[in-house]
Amino acid sequence: VKHLAVGDEVFGFVFSGGFAEEVVVPSNTCFLKSKKMNFPIAASFMVAYGTSYHALKDRAKLAKGETLLVLGASGGVGLAAVELGKLMGAKVIAAASTEEKLQLCREYGADQTINYSKEDLKSEIKKLTDNKGADVIYDPVGGEYTEAAFRGIAWEGRLLVVGFASGTIPKMPLNLPLLKTASIVGVFWGDFAMRNPKLNMENTRTLMKWYDEGRVKPHIHKTYELKETPRALEEIMNRKVRGKLVIEV
Ligand SMILES: NC(=O)c1ccc[n+]([C@@H]2O[C@H](COP(=O)([O-])OP(=O)(O)OC[C@H]3O[C@@H](n4cnc5c(N)ncnc54)[C@H](OP(=O)(O)O)[C@@H]3O)[C@@H](O)[C@H]2O)c1
Incomplete structure (x- = not known):
């Protein structure tokens, strides 16, 4: 792992197993957290913004x-x-x-x-x-x-x-x-993040810069404790959520 150092505040992405106190994350999908970003926003940022930016820029060429x-x-x-x-x-x-x-x-x-x-x-x-x-x-x-x-x-x-x-x-x-x-x-x-980590890292840096400049403002609907995870999932399934829910460990 070359892009991170011991002591850095980071956030990561896993396909499953994220509702846990500890998790192993591939280095390709582990990113340096901006100092201006708190952990609840960092936890929910990339799945939403990484997906949408990749979709609009790389796939649709909007x-x-x-x-x-x-x-x-x-x-x-x-x-x-x-x-x-x-x-x-x-x-x-x-x-x-x-x-x-x-x-x-x-x-x-x-x-x-x-x-x-x-x-x-x-x-x-x-x-x-x-x-x-x-x-x-x-x-x-x-x-x-x-x-x-x-x-x-x-x-x-x-x-x-x-x-x-x-x-x-x-x-x-x-x-x-x-x-x-x-x-x-x-x-x-x-899958794109795993197959093309360089481009994904570039996209991530752009999104982090936009966040730091206040040009994107992620919306967190509500934060739940780990033990309340089933309730949080029910809220999503019942179409009650706007923006993201976050599980705080
Ligand atoms: N392809 C990728 O790389 C990628 C990456 C991330 C997420 N995803 C997928 O994208 C989808 C949306 O993810 P998300 O995080 O945006 O989910 P979300 O926050 O739950 O949003 C989904 C939206 O779908 C609408 N919806 C319509 N019928 C629904 C139903 N029966 N149950 C629940 N929602 C319903 C709801 O809006 P209305 O009530 O306004 O209709 C809801 O706001 C998921 O299937 C997820 O797996 C794909």
Whole structure:
């Protein structure tokens, strides 16, 4: 391990086994914590911001002036995508299931919002983009929302497949990408971090710099003790959380 020294304050990433007092972390996914960042923020920062930055920059190649639609926009990775999308110069449309969640997305820079529990995704996307559609769709939710959103994608648009929080992996009729010459782009930040540690480290440094400069402000909904972990997971499963929950050991 060359990038860290004994005594450094660090944070790390593991695929599983994180709800513990001690854990062994591969050096590739262990990072120097900024002095300005406290441990609860450090613990929740990279999964949300690392994923969303990699997705928008390396996978979608989001350009200034493009329209970015974020599904599950008030969630852990979603809210980071809203904030980073704005920082990267996109027009951001946030989609979520309640007005309270959409309000937080506006506070994080969303230009426009869609309540997908009440409004039809495809027609709202068309309405908000003068019929052009969204250039990039960030999808950590899956289920019925994916196809509805994809029907509102722009010519040469990119759908980022990030996750399936709804519990359903969607299937897609392949005439849809043909009709828009659009791309369906997979995102797997954890594996990317292991396969391309150099680029991941560069991304991490950029994100840390933005944090230090106050340009990104991670939202922690609530902090739980280790013994309360099942309650914290229930809150997430019941769609009660905005931003991140943190387990403090
Ligand atoms: N590919 C990668 O590299 C990568 C990295 C990190 C995370 N992920 C995945 O991305 C997904 C989202 O992660 P996250 O940390 O952002 O989760 P999260 O904070 O729980 O956010 C997920 C969002 O999904 C929406 N949702 C819709 N139906 C849901 C349901 N039945 N149950 C729970 N949520 C539902 C909720 O928003 P509304 O209520 O507004 O719909 C919620 O805010 C997960 O599947 C995770 O595994 C992937």
